[in-house]
Amino acid sequence: MVLISGVEKNSLAEEKGVKKGDKLLEIDGKKPRDYIDYMLGTSRPYFELLIEKQVGGQRRRLNFNRSYGDRVGLEFEELIFDELKTCQNDCFFCFVDQQPPDVRDTLSCKDDDYRFSFLKGSFITLTNLADMEYQRIVENNLSPLYISVHTTNPDLRQRMMSNKKAGRIKSQLEYLEDKGIKFHVQLVICPGWNDGEELDRTLDDLLNYSNSLLSAGIVPVGLTAWREQNDIKCFDAERARKTTARVKKWQKKSRELYGENIIFLADEFYLLADESIPEEDHYLGYPQLSNGIGLTRLSRNKFREKQKNLSRSNVVNSEVNIITGELGRQALEPVFAELDSIEGLNLKVIEIENCYLGEEVTVTGLLSGKDIIDEINSRDLKGYTFIPEVIFNDSGLTLDDLTLSDISEHCGGSDVFSCSGIEEVLEVLYDGESDGSYCRKA
Structure with missing residues (x-):
């Protein structure tokens, strides 16, 4: 049985009374092994779901008549419903x-x-x-x-x-x-x-x-x-x-x-x-x-495209701190140079050494929260501080289980943002906020 973690609004499942916390048992009489079975089984015009209700444990067979464009609307926390297939190799270079x-x-x-x-x-x-x-x-x-x-x-x-x-x-x-x-x-x-x-x-x-x-x-x-x-x-x-x-x-x-x-x-x-x-x-x-x-090229191009489309001429805050790793600094050097040329902007690019995994690991996405905190503790940060969203997983945790709020507590009076791209940094600088879906303020 598969726990249903959510039901989309105005979906077929919601119309049938399926609720978050109910369980999916079968699709047309077969136990689904994974999200692939769910996708294929519910893509047909007609299908039946066996649902176990969270309240009372009652089992209900629900018949669906699906037209093109209709959303069934069930959401699950996991994509694999049965046993995950794990690696049987012993690669000497395995990260x-x-x-x-x-x-x-x-x-x-x-x-x-x-x-x-x-x-x-x-x-x-x-x-x-x-x-x-x-x-x-x-x-x-x-x-x-x-x-x-x-x-x-x-x-x-x-x-x-x-x-x-x-x-x-x-x-x-x-x-x-x-x-x-x-x-x-x-x-x-x-x-x-x-x-x-x-x-x-x-x-x-x-x-x-x-x-x-x-x-x-x-x-x-x-x-x-x-x-x-x-x-x-x-x-x-x-x-x-x-x-x-x-x-x-x-x-x-x-x-x-x-x-x-x-x-x-x-x-x-x-x-x-x-x-x-x-x-x-x-x-x-x-x-x-x-x-x-291609991430470097994409980031540079997105920054320049955003720069062209900005209508405001003055930045909201003149003090800006950007957290990055060694490779991130190298990759975005041309972008940082353009930011530094903005009139009235005081830019600090703070390169973090990876002590958690070792100095040979230079990619930004593998920085730990503690390494960032250890570096910024010695600094008097003001204005805006930007932390790359890539260091957090889907649950908002760094490799060493710290959150954006945990890190922001060590940033003094600085407003702390987590952004997925350098173009979102530019939006915050000029507008005080970003419409990017992965930009969030601590």
Whole structure:
């Protein structure tokens, strides 16, 4: 049974008397395994739901007659109703295994579930899929999927993932392509392992899946201070330059074969190599934004577009503090320079060192609340202070379980905002508020 966490207003379910706290037991006589079953089962013109009422426990069979555009309206806290499929690999570069021992359970959970891949864009390895799950993917056309490939060399993939099943990746991709399932792939690159000629081999293999491959994202391995072994290194400027130069050749080949580039480097490579961030048309609609691919270009462009459309000439508050990580500062340097040129504005960009996970972790999204507090405690903050929304999860918690309010208590007399984009910062500066859906005031 699945707990119903909410019911949309003016929906079919509300008309039938379904309430928050009721439970969904069956759809047309079958127990739903996940949100996919719910979507497919309630997309038909006629269907029946078995509901257990919260009050009294009475079970009711509700028949629905659904017209085009009608919303059934049930909401659930979880997307997976049965057991979550977890990772069966033991990758030596796994970021989840490199976290502090006291992290909350959701941060230490290693999911590898094809349903999350389809519904949320989570990357999966395909090593734990049974035949019946492949069959379901094909029958329900669960496309596109997001797949962690890392390398197409069977022996190397087995060693990197410590799983004998990992060597079947090419035949698995061939099967999915043959069945019409499209996919995005990611390659987490570990220097000395799957870079160099091995990366060439992988990209050469991947470009053969012309009917299914939508994008290939190349990201650098992330290493924290909690890593027990010192067997791999982070990317430095020289390695980043070599990898960038190598990938550019494959991007050219992609354009020759596909008519467009589908191979993308994470922004971190360009920033480490001190190379220019590609323009927007390079990113083909940003298919792997969550992987840090194209985020810098998108942020810069959104800022400049917002800047053009602002009608006011004077900022509301002259004192501005922006919290960021090392890579965030590098990525937005041109934007910070433009902000600093605004007449009457006193801008302070406060770069936070990541002590929680280690100094090698430089992305802004992995900053802890405590590291931010430790830095701002020594400062007399005034005016507006902006904290990136990306450091908070859907429940409003940082990696170390602090909230925006917790952090704001250490910001002196400053008004504290959490913003998802630099363009929202600009709105607050000129209007005192933002209409952005992810901008909130502490």
